[in-house]
Amino acid sequence: MSSPPVIASPPPFPSSLPDGFSIPSDPSAGDPCHFDASKHLALSNPEYIVTLDFQKVPFSPTHASFDPANPHPRLAFTAPFRVLSDEGVAVARQIMDRQAKACPQIMQSDDRTPLCLRGLGYTSPFIRHLNEHTSLTSHLSRLASDPVCAHPMVLNYGQINVGAVGADKPVDAWHFDSVDYVLVVMLSDTREMQGGELQVLMKGKESAIGTLEDTGGMVKEEDLLTVKYPGPGWAIFMQGSSMLHHVTPVLTSPHPRTSLINSYTSRCLTFRDRTSAKVFLDGDPSHVAPGEYARYKAWRARAWLEDVVGGVWGVGEGDFAPKRGGEGRERQPGAGAGARASSDEAKQLALQHMRRAIAELEHGVEVLEGTREDVVGYWDEVAGVWKREIRVGVGEGTAGEGRLGRDVVGSRAVALGGRKSERASNELDV
C-alpha cells in the first residue's frame, strides 16, 4: 500500500509582529495603497520552463499539473513572465524607498550581497498580501508542478536586492538558495544596464561547485544561462535551492538594479525539506530567526499529525472514511483510495506519519541547538574559493546601529546580513 502525499495547508500569518518590526504609523512612510490583485498583478505564462535536467519544455498551463502519485519538483527555472503591472511596480518601488528611510533596520549587508532589504513581509501589508495571494501562488504552483505557499519564515517575503552601479562586486555571488523556490521580480529597467545579469550555471547540483573550483569561477559561456528581463515587472521563478546562480556586478546603468525576491516552499511534504536554516540563524535578527524556523518546522510536523487526526488508516473514501483535512486542505483525488488496508498496513501508515512529525521536530531542534550543520556556503568571487561562512559587514546606507537586537559586526553568530542562500544538506528523504 503506498501512502498518499501529505499536502500541508498554508500556515496562518503570525499573530503578532516581532519586536522592531511594525507597520509605519505615519501614512507617508507606510504603504501608499492596499494590494489589489486586479490592479497590481499582470500574470502571464512563460514561453518555456527549463527542467532540472536542463531540458527546455514549452509551457502549457493545461499540461502543468501536480501528480500526487508521482510528485517530483521538476522545475529548474522558467523563462521570464510578467508578474507585476506597471502600477504594481510603481507601488513596490515606492514601498522600497519609503521603508529604506522609515525602517533602516530592515537593510542588511554581508560580503556576499552588498545591500538588501529584508522583513518587508512584516512592515508592509502590500508586500505580505502580494507574497500570499492565491492567484500568484496558484500560478507558481502550476509553473513548478508543485503546490507552493509563501515561505513560513516571513523575513523571506519580498527581499529587495539593491545592486549599486559601478560596484566591483557581484550583486549576489554564486550560491544556492536556502529556500525551495524564489520568484525574482525585476523592479528596475535592465534594458540599458550593462552587467547586473542573473546567470544560472547549467550543471547538476553535485558538479556545480566543482565546476567553479576547477575553473576558478571562470565558467565557460556554454555552461551559463543568462536571464534577459524584457522590462520592470517581469520575473523568473526558479528552484534556486537546486541551481547555482549569481548576479554579475552592475557596470553601467542609469540607476541601481533593484529586484524583489519572494520565497516559496513546497506544501508537498513527501519531498525532502529544502530549507536550510543556518544561514538565517546567522544572519537575521537573533530574536526573530529561531522563532521563524521553529514555526516552519512546527508547520511541517503539524501537517503530518493533521493527517493522523483526520484518520490515516489507509482506507479509500468509503463508508467509514472520515472527511480528512480542514479548510484549504487538499485531498488528492484517488489518494489513499482503493482496497482497504490490512490492519498492519494501516498501523504502518500511522507510524510513518507519526515518525515524520517527530523527525521534523527533531531536525528543527538539532539545527536550533547547533548540533546539526546545514550550511554549505557560497563562492567568494574575489578570493575564488567556496566559503562556508558569510562575513558580515555594514552596507551602504546602513549605520550599524539599531539593528534589531543583533550585537556587533564581526562575529558570525551576530551577522547583519540575513541570507537565504547556501546549499541545504538537511535532507529528510522519505
Ligand SMILES: O=C(O)CCC(=O)C(=O)O
Ligand atoms: O537579484 C536577483 O536577480 C537574484 C538574487 C538571488 O539570487 C537571491 O537573492 O537569492
Ligand SMILES: [Fe+2]
Ligand atoms: Fe538566489
